[in-house]
Amino acid sequence: MPLLSTRFRATxxxxxxxxxxxxxxxxxxSISLIAILVIAACGGNxxxxxxxxxxxxxxxxxxxxxATGPATATAGDRFMLDASQSTVASGTATYRWTQTAPAxxxxxxxxxxxxxxxxxxIDALVFDLTVTDEDGGTDTTxxxxxxxxxxxxxxxxxxxxxDDATADGSIAMPYQTIRAALVASNGLAFPADLxxxxxxxxxxxxxxxxxxxxxxxxxxxxxxxxxSVYGGFDADWRRDLTDCRPEIRGRTETLEFRxxxxxxxxxxxxxxxxxxxxxxxAPDLGALESRVVExxxxxxIGGGDKLTIEFADIDVEDWDLGFVGPGSAAVFADGIDQLExxxxxxxxxxxxxxxxxxxxxxxxxxxxxGTNGETxxxxxxxxxxxxxxxxxxxxxxxxASLCPGPAASTDGELGGRAALAYTRPVFALAQEAGDAxxxxxxxxxxxxGPNSQTIPFGVTTPISTEARAQSGQDGCDGAAGAFGSLPxxxxxxxxxxxxxxxxxxxxxxxxxxxxxxxxxGGGSAAVLRAVNVAVRATIGSGGTGGAxxxxxxxGLGGDGASASAAILLNETNEVTVRCNILATxxxxxGGSGGLGQLGQEGGFGGGGGIDRNIANLFAGDxGDxGDxGEGGDGAAGQGGDSYAVVIAGAMASELTYERNVLDLGSGxxxxxxxxxxxxxxxxxxxxxxxxxxxxxxxxxxxxxxxxTTSPPTAPNCPAR
Numbered sequence: 001m002p003l004l005s006t007r008f009r010a011t012x013x014x015x016x017x018x019x020x021x022x023x024x025x026x027x028x029x030s031i032s033l034i035a036i037l038v039i040a041a042c043g044g045n046x047x048x049x050x051x052x053x054x055x056x057x058x059x060x061x062x063x064x065x066x067a068t069g070p071a072t073a074t075a076g077d078r079f080m081l082d083a084s085q086s087t088v089a090s091g092t093a094t095y096r097w098t099q100t101a102p103a104x105x106x107x108x109x110x111x112x113x114x115x116x117x118x119x120x121x122i123d124a125l126v127f128d129l130t131v132t133d134e135d136g137g138t139d140t141t142x143x144x145x146x147x148x149x150x151x152x153x154x155x156x157x158x159x160x161x162x163d164d165a166t167a168d169g170s171i172a173m174p175y176q177t178i179r180a181a182l183v184a185s186n187g188l189a190f191p192a193d194l195x196x197x198x199x200x201x202x203x204x205x206x207x208x209x210x211x212x213x214x215x216x217x218x219x220x221x222x223x224x225x226x227x228s229v230y231g232g233f234d235a236d237w238r239r240d241l242t243d244c245r246p247e248i249r250g251r252t253e254t255l256e257f258r259x260x261x262x263x264x265x266x267x268x269x270x271x272x273x274x275x276x277x278x279x280x281x282a283p284d285l286g287a288l289e290s291r292v293v294e295x296x297x298x299x300x301i302g303g304g305d306k307l308t309i310e311f312a313d314i315d316v317e318d319w320d321l322g323f324v325g326p327g328s329a330a331v332f333a334d335g336i337d338q339l340e341x342x343x344x345x346x347x348x349x350x351x352x353x354x355x356x357x358x359x360x361x362x363x364x365x366x367x368x369x370g371t372n373g374e375t376x377x378x379x380x381x382x383x384x385x386x387x388x389x390x391x392x393x394x395x396x397x398x399x400a401s402l403c404p405g406p407a408a409s410t411d412g413e414l415g416g417r418a419a420l421a422y423t424r425p426v427f428a429l430a431q432e433a434g435d436a437x438x439x440x441x442x443x444x445x446x447x448x449g450p451n452s453q454t455i456p457f458g459v460t461t462p463i464s465t466e467a468r469a470q471s472g473q474d475g476c477d478g479a480a481g482a483f484g485s486l487p488x489x490x491x492x493x494x495x496x497x498x499x500x501x502x503x504x505x506x507x508x509x510x511x512x513x514x515x516x517x518x519x520x521g522g523g524s525a526a527v528l529r530a531v532n533v534a535v536r537a538t539i540g541s542g543g544t545g546g547a548x549x550x551x552x553x554x555g556l557g558g559d560g561a562s563a564s565a566a567i568l569l570n571e572t573n574e575v576t577v578r579c580n581i582l583a584t585x586x587x588x589x590g591g592s593g594g595l596g597q598l599g600q601e602g603g604f605g606g607g608g609g610i611d612r613n614i615a616n617l618f619a620g621d622x623g624d625x626g627d628x629g630e631g632g633d634g635a636a637g638q639g640g641d642s643y644a645v646v647i648a649g650a651m652a653s654e655l656t657y658e659r660n661v662l663d664l665g666s667g668x669x670x671x672x673x674x675x676x677x678x679x680x681x682x683x684x685x686x687x688x689x690x691x692x693x694x695x696x697x698x699x700x701x702x703x704x705x706x707x708t709t710s711p712p713t714a715p716n717c718p719a720r
Contacts, residue, residue, distance in 0.1 A: 063088045065131035067143040071171050072151045073118040073125075080115045081143060083129055091134025100142070101126035101238070118147045122195075122230050122267065124238040146171065146195075146237055149228055149265075153192030155181045156237070159214055159246075160200040171237055178214055178248060182221055191226035191262060196269065197233045198244030204235040206244035213247040217274065221248075221255045223264075229255070232268030232311070241268050241311050252276055252288070253296040260303025260336050270313040271297045275325070275349070283323045283352070290355055293327035293500045293562055295319070297346075300331075301498050306338035316349035318585040325352015325588065327502055327562025327640065333572045334498050335651075340576040343717065346566045350585030350665060354561040357507060357634040360553025360597035361404070368398035370412045370544035370606030370622035373522065377614055379536045391418050391541045391609065397435075397518060398603035398625055403550035409515030412603060413437040413472065415542025415622055416524035431469070434521030434542040434620055438473030466616035467527050469608060472520030472545045475626035478599055484508035484557050484635035486670060489678050491563050491641040493648050493685050495570045502565060504590060504640055504668075504677050507557030510632025513599045519545030522608040522620025529615070540609025543622035549600030552631035558591030558671040561640030565683070571649035576656040579717030581707075586665025587640025587677040599628025636671025641678045644704070648685020656695045657682065659715045663707035 066085040073079040083095045097114050099105040102123055107116050118125070125147060130140045148154040155169035156162075162176030175181040178196060185192035198206035199213065223229060231248075232241040247270040248254060254273045257264060273295060276284040288294045297314035300307055309331065319325040328349040333339050376391045397412025416432035487505035494501045522542030529536050564584040569575055602625025609619040642665045647655055667677025681704050682694070705715065 061089045063131060063133045063137040063139045065129050065139040065141040067127065067129040067141050069143055069145060070151070072146045072148050072154055074150050075118055075122065075147050076120050077118050078115045079118055079145060080113055081127060082113050083131065084112055086131045088131065088133035089135065089137050094132045096130040096132070098128045099125060100128050121147065122149070122239065123147045144236065144238070148195065149193045153185070153188060153190055154195060155185055155192055156195045156197070157181045158197040160197070178216055178221060179218070182223055182227070185227050186222065186224045193228040194230065195233060196229065196231040196246045197235070197237065198231070198246050200235055206234055206240065208243065213249050213272070215249055216254065217249055217251040220253050221250065222258060223255065224258045226260060226262040226264045226305070228265040229269060230265065230267050239268070245270050245311070245313070247272055249274060252294065253299060255297070256299045256301065257307060258301050260300060260305055260307050262305050264305070264307045266298065266307065266309045266312055268311045271315065273297045273316045275317045275319055283320045283325055285324055288326050290324050290326055290352055291501060291503055291559060291562065293329050293332065293502050293565070293568065295326055295328040295349060296332050297330040300333040300336050300339065302335045304337050306340065307333070307336060309341045310343055312344040314344065315347045318350040319352040319588065323352060324355050327351045327564065328585065329500070329565045329568035331566070332500060332568045334495060334570045336572050338574045339569070339572055341567065341580055342576070343579050345581045345583070347583040348564045348566045348585060351562045351564045351588040351640045351668070353588040354559035354591035354637040354671065356591040356671065357509065357556035357558040357594035359555050359594040360631045363552060363598050364401055364550060364600045366601040367401055367409065367516070367547040367549045367603040367625050368412070369603040370398045370519065370546045372606045373415050373524070373541040373543045373609035373619045375538065375540040375609040375611045375617060377536065377538050377611070391524070391539045397521060397544035397622065398547035400518065400547040401550055401600060403515055405512035405515070405551045405553065407512070407515050407551060409548035409550050409625070409628060410437065410475070410518040412518040412545030412547050412605065412622060412625055413521040415472070415521035415544050415606065415608065415620065416469065417541055418524035418526045418539035418619070431524045431526050433523045434472045434622070437475060437518045437520040437545055438623060439476035439517055467525035468618045469523030469525040469542055469620035471608065471621040472522045472542070472605055472623035474623040475517035475519045475545065475548050475602055477626045478514030478516045478549070478551050478629035480629045481511040481513045481552065481554050481596055481632035483632045484510045484555070484593060486635045486672065486674065487560065487638050489638055489667065489675060491678070491683070493646065500568055500570060502568060502646060503562040504560030504587070504638035506560050507590070507593045507635030507637045507671065509557045509634045510554030510596045512554055513551035513596070513629030513631045515551045516548030516599065516602045516626030516628050518548045519602070519605045519623025519625045521545050522605070522622050525608070525617050525619045527615035527617050536614070538611050538615040538617050540611060540617050540619035542620040543606030543608045545622040546603030546605045546625035548625040549602045549628035551628040552597040552599040554631035555594030555596045555634035557634040558593045558637035560637040561588035561590050561668045561677070563587055563641040563643065564665060565643045565646045567645045569645070569647040569649070569652070571651040572647070573651055574654045575647065577645055578656065578659055579715055580660045581663060581712050581714060582644040582660050583663040583712070584642045584644070584665045587642045587668035587679070589668045590637030590639045590671040592671040593634035593636045596631030596633045598630050602626045638675065639668030639670050639677035641667050641683070643679070643683045644681050646683040646685070648687055650687055650689055652688055652692055654693045654695065658696060658704065659717050660704045661707050661712045661715050662704055663712045
């Protein structure tokens with residue numbers, strides 16, 4: 001979205017900045033009036049202009065006015081101009097100095113070498129010099145002096161006229177890039193300041209086209225130890241905040257102030273932070289973290305003094321819809337004593353979406369199956385004294401898988417055994433029920449075939465011809481896991497290592513499905529018949545139960561989206577936010593909740609022993625294991641919040657917050673679309689001290705007004 005580029009007033013000069021800016025340079029070498037006189041007597045300094053002539057009588061008989069003096073002057077100091085190199089056609093010269101810019105200036109002098117007062121503002125002063133000879137012949141010229149914070153640390157930047165390779169930072173030899181000027185400034189033993197010219201077109205007018213900007217996307221710009229940044233200079237280095245504010249483009253984060261330990265200014269610039277993109281043009285999360293705020297226009301880290309932001313447009317590009325991304329703050333300050341933002345447009349971009357919760361791990365293959373029962377046929381003659389015969393399951397019931405969830409499923413149970421024993425003259429036939437499991441240990445076991453039988457040896461009639469045992473009971477399915485719940489709207493705020501986390505809450509994850517119960521074992525069966533003088537027995541064991549399935553994995557909750565905040569403040573003592581347009585692109589959508597997965601299927605029960613050839617014998621089948629319960633779905637994350645000002649921290653004491661126009665995007669939708677994040681004027685962190693004060697008390701209600709036009713118009717604010 002383009003910058004909300006609305007100027008509050010057309011002006012050629014900055015407002016009066018804090019008078020402490022004059023005092024703050026006490027650590028530098030002061031340029032006194034005596035020093036200026038010495039320099040002028042020696043022909044000027046690196047910034048001087050004018051020719052080297054100098055008598056009052058012109059050898060050519062022409063009256064010519066020549067004005068010389070410094071190209072720059074320190075704010076609040078006195079500086080000297082010089083007319084001594086002027087010539088006159090006759091007699092003695094008279095001089096008239098008149099200040100013509102900025103508008104309303106009134107300084108005049110009739111001295112040949114007058115001294116003038118530099119204002120406590122960054123500006124360009126223009127003086128007309130009129131020289132008159134005794135015969136009334138006159139000539140007029142003009143001279144310009146640029147007022148800077150301190151002439152010993154003034155670095156000028158011109159994309160059009162500068163050259164980083166040869167620059168010394170003067171008006172005559174400026175840097176071409178802001179980065180090069182900052183590198184030079186950061187290396188000084190005293191604070192320096194930058195003065196940035198607007199990009200010029202072929203006619204040397206300030207270029208307002210979309211292609212006219214300082215491209216600083218290669219990396220973060222860092223201003224350390226009180227470096228001020230001033231923009232809004234035309235081709236002649238005169239201040240024009242209406243047409244000549246330079247646009248500075250960065251990526252992810254554009255400009256960072258560190259260790260603000262003396263009064264510092266950011267004035268008359270347009271800062272545009274672009275989001276990182278892939279070669280194909282999509283937003284590139286890359287190394288960024290979606291759970292924190294990582295898109296900044298200006299970041300301020302530490303310092304015991306004051307940063308003032310004025311006449312600035314600071315804008316962060318919107319994160320594309322439908323893409324996971326971080327939060328956005330146009331201005332973020334952490335650990336600075338004082339911050340004032342005045343007469344500026346401050347806009348945070350739309351934050352990215354939250355990460356969707358992961359779905360549960362797909363189910364395993366079916367749980368362990370039970371083993372089949374066996375059969376055996378035995379014939380006993382009268383000559384045999386002892387013929388024991390037993391059929392038992394040859395393996396345990398189905399073995400449960402090692403479940404990843406909090407509860408384990410159960411193994412299947414054993415089937416019943418069948419046995420034949422003969423001790424002359426009696427046969428004994430025994431059958432057993434299968435071991436119980438089913439839905440609960442209290443369920444009855446699968447019954448065996450007909451009751452155990454004993455017969456005397458030598459009986460020739462059939463005793464039994466068929467036996468059927470009961471099958472084991474199937475194991476019960478596990479219960480489904482619970483669904484996660486959607487969190488309430490409202491952001492949480494914390495800052496660690498100067499990285500703010502200001503985002504909505506995550507959705508709750510679902511719970512694991514309960515495991516299934518193992519199947520019961522089948523009962524055994526036996527058939528006993530007399531054949532001539534022998535006895536034939538057919539016996540079969542029951543099948544074992546299948547193992548229960550593991551419970552299904554739950555879906556994880558979706559992440560809450562990060563917020564969009566025009567101004568985000570942490571541990572900042574005194575803050576003034578007055579007469580600005582504060583805007584946001586709105587909060588991102590929360591992440592969707594993950595789906596719970598189906599539980600593991602229970603194992604099949606083993607088949608009971610069967611014999612249809614010699615006897616109709618059917619031992620009981622083992623019961624199937626119960627399926628694991630389905631995991632619960634995760635809940636969606638809440639949508640990101642959208643606030644004009646966010647402030648938190650135990651060091652914060654006071655916020656003056658008034659006469660701002662608010663143009664706020666809405667809170668983002670939750671991942672399931674059922675609710676939205678919050679949007680509002682002011683967010684107060686829970687860790688603010690008890691005596692924290694908002695001035696005026698009704699700042700959030702009446703002193704800050706919603707936007708009624710697009711782009712919004714500025715509030716009616718008097719100059720300070």
